[in-house]
Amino acid sequence: MQKMLTLISNVYRLGNASKNVGARMVLSTRFFTDFTPQASFDIKKCELHRLEAGPSETAVLTREQGLQYYRTMQTMRRMELKADQLYKQKIIRGFCHLYDGQEACAMGIEAGINPTDHLITAYRAHGYTFTRGVSVREIMAELTGRRGGVAKGKGGSMHMYAKHFYGGNGIVGAQGQIFESFNMAALWKLPCIFICENNKFGMGTSVERSSASTDYFKRGDYIPGIKVDGMDVLCVREAIKFAADYCRAGKGPIVMELETYRYHGHSMSDPGVSYRSREEIQEVRSKSDPITMLKERMLSNNMASVEEIKEIDVDIRKVIEDAAQFAISDPEPPLDELCNHIFANDLPMEVRGTNPWVKLKSVS
Numbered sequence: 524m525q526k527m528l529t530l531i532s533n534v535y536r537l538g539n540a541s542k543n544v545g546a547r548m549v550l551s552t553r554f555f556t557d558f559t560p561q562a563s564f565d566i567k568k569c570e571l572h573r574l575e576a577g578p579s580e581t582a583v584l585t586r587e588q589g590l591q592y593y594r595t596m597q598t599m600r601r602m603e604l605k606a607d608q609l610y611k612q613k614i615i616r617g618f619c620h621l622y623d624g625q626e627a628c629a630m631g632i633e634a635g636i637n638p639t640d641h642l643i644t645a646y647r648a649h650g651y652t653f654t655r656g657v658s659v660r661e662i663m664a665e666l667t668g669r670r671g672g673v674a675k676g677k678g679g680s681m682h683m684y685a686k687h688f689y690g691g692n693g694i695v696g697a698q699g700q701i702f703e704s705f706n707m708a709a710l711w712k713l714p715c716i717f718i719c720e721n722n723k724f725g726m727g728t729s730v731e732r733s734s735a736s737t738d739y740f741k742r743g744d745y746i747p748g749i750k751v752d753g754m755d756v757l758c759v760r761e762a763i764k765f766a767a768d769y770c771r772a773g774k775g776p777i778v779m780e781l782e783t784y785r786y787h788g789h790s791m792s793d794p795g796v797s798y799r800s801r802e803e804i805q806e807v808r809s810k811s812d813p814i815t816m817l818k819e820r821m822l823s824n825n826m827a828s829v830e831e832i833k834e835i836d837v838d839i840r841k842v843i844e845d846a847a848q849f850a851i852s853d854p855e856p857p858l859d860e861l862c863n864h865i866f867a868n869d870l871p872m873e874v875r876g877t878n879p880w881v882k883l884k885s886v887s
Contacts, residue, residue, distance in 0.1 A: 561585045562824045566758045572741045572748035572778075578765035582757035586826045589817065592634065592756050593827075594835050596626040596814050599650040601843045602659055603787075606649070606666055606680075610791045614851060615666045619680040622650040624786040627813035628720050629654050631759020636767055639687060646681040647720075647785075648691030655688040659842055663850035671853040675860070705743050705776070714770035716763070717743065717778045720753060722785040727798045740780035753781030754811045784811070863887070 562584055569577045603623040609615045622629070629650040632642075644651045652662055657673050665672030666680055673683050681691050701717070708715045719739045723730055730737045740748035749766065752758040759781060766777045784807045788795025795804075821827040862874040862885040872885045 557825070558586055558827065559825045562820075562826060564757060564820060566755060566761065567752040569752075569758075569762055570740065570750035572738075572743075572750075573745075574747045574749070577749060578751075578758075578761045582761050584757060584820070584826075586821075588634070589821045589826050590831075590835070592630050593814065593817055593821065593832070594839065595633075595654060596630050596756070596817070597836065598659065598839050598842065599623075599626045599629065599653055600814060601839050602653065602662065602846075603649060605663070605843050605847050607787065607791070609663075609667065609847065609850070615680070615791075616668070617679055618646070619666065619791040620647040620789065621787040621791070622647050622785070624807070624813075625720060625722060625753070625783045626650060627756040627759055627817075628718075628753050628781050628783055631753075631756045632718070632763050634756070634760040635763025640767075641687050642690065643692065644688075644690030645694045646691035648681065648683055651688065651690060652683040652685060655685040657683065657685045659846040660849050663846040664853050667850040667853075668855060669850060669853035670856045671849065675863075676856045677861070705746055705778075708776040709743075709746055712773060712775035714773075715776040716766045716770060717746075717776060719778070719780045720783055721780050722783050724785070724789065724798070726789040727793060729798065738780075740778055743776070743778035746776050746778050748778040748780070750780045750782065753783035754813045754816065756813060756817055859884070 564582050564584060566580060566582050568580050571577045600623050603621040606615060606619060607621060610619050625647070633654040636642075638656070642651065642655065649662055649666075652673065653659065661671065661673040662683065664670075665674055665676060665678055665683055668676045668679060670676050672678070673685065678684070681693070683691065704715075705717065707713070708717075719742075721730065721737075721739055725733055738750070740750040742748070747769075749762055751762040762779060766779060769777050786795075786804060786808065787793075818827075818832060822829065822832070862883040864887050865874065865885045866872050867887055869887065874883045874885050875881070876883050
C-alpha cells in the first residue's frame with residue numbers, strides 16, 4: 524500500500540460523591556507536582572539505502588506530547604472499531620478499509636511534519652483524515668453517506684479530503700505510476716517523501732509470496748530510502764523529521780518503508796483469517812501494539828497515571844458514541860445536490876442522470 528507525503532515548503536469514579544471529590548484533588552495535585560515532564564527513549568535503528576547517516580536513535584517525548592499521541596491513536600482505534608460495528612449492522616455500505624493496528628504511522632507522520640505540508644494517501648484513509656483536522660463526527664457521517672460528512676456524504680470511506688490533504692485515492696494497478704513519479708521527483712529534485720506502509724499483506728497475499736524482494740525502501744533504486752519500525756510512534760516521528768529535513772534542504776525525494784500490521788482484513792468484505800491465523804494477529808497485538816507500547820512507556824516513566832489514561836479512554840468512547848449517533852440520525856444529501864461540485868464553473872450546468880431523460884444541475 525503506497526502513501527505519498529509531499530512537502531511544499533469524566534472523573535474516575537471511586538465510590539460515593541465525597542470520594543470523587545477527593546479523587547479530583549489527588550489527580551490535580553499529581554498533575555502539577557509528581558509527573559515526569561519529559562523523558563528520552565532509545566528507539567530501533569532504521570535500515571538505510573544510499574544514506575551515510577539516518578534518523579536519531581533517541582527520541583525525546585514530553586508528557587503533553589505523549590498524552591496527545593495516546594488520545595489521537597486511541598480515537599483512531601475506537602473510530603475504526605465503531606465503523607466495523609456499523610458496517611456489520613449494514614448502516615455503512617460499500618468499500619470500507621479499516622486502519623486499526625497502523626495508528627503509529629499516521630500519528631508519527633503528523634507529529635513529524637507541519638500542518639501546511641501536503642499529504643496524499645491511499646484509500647485506508649480514515650486515520651489520516653482525523654490527524655489532518657477533520658472531526659470524528661464528519662468522518663463517521665461520511666462513512667454512512669450523510670449530509671454532515673466531510674465530503675457531504677458523497678465520498679464515503681475512500682474519498683475524504685481536508686485542507687492540504689488529498690486522499691484517499693485508489694492505488695490498484697498503480698505500480699507503473701509510482702516508478703514514473705520516482706523518476707520525475709528525482710530528476711526535478713522535488714521535496715517528496717514516498718511512504719510505503721508495509722502492513723505485510725497486499726489484500727490477502729503476504730509480501731513474501733508476492734515480492735521477490737521485500738525491501739520496499741530500496742525500490743526507489745537511485746533515491747535514498749529508510750526502513751522504519753512502523754509500530755512505534757516515536758520511531759516514525761523521528762524518521763519523518765529526518766526525511767522532511769532532507770527534502771527541505773533541496774536534496775530531492777526520499778523513500779520510506781514503515782513496517783506495520785493491520786488487525787482487520789483488507790476491507791470489511793475480507794475476514795482476514797483465511798490467509799493468516801488468529802494466533803498470528805493476537806501475537807502482534809500482545810507484543811507490538813502501537814497504543815499499548817506508548818501507554819506502557821508513559822506509565823513506566825511516571826508521565827501519566829492509570830486513572831488519567833482511563834479518563835481519556837472514557838472521554839474517547841463518549842466522542843465516538845456521539846459521532847455514531849450523529850452519523851445514523853443525520854439526513855442523507857438530497858437528490859438535487861447529487862451533482863454539485865463536479866465543475867469549477869460558477870454558473871449551474873446540466874448533468875445527464877442515469878438515463879438521457881433525467882437532467883440534474885451542478886452548482887459549485
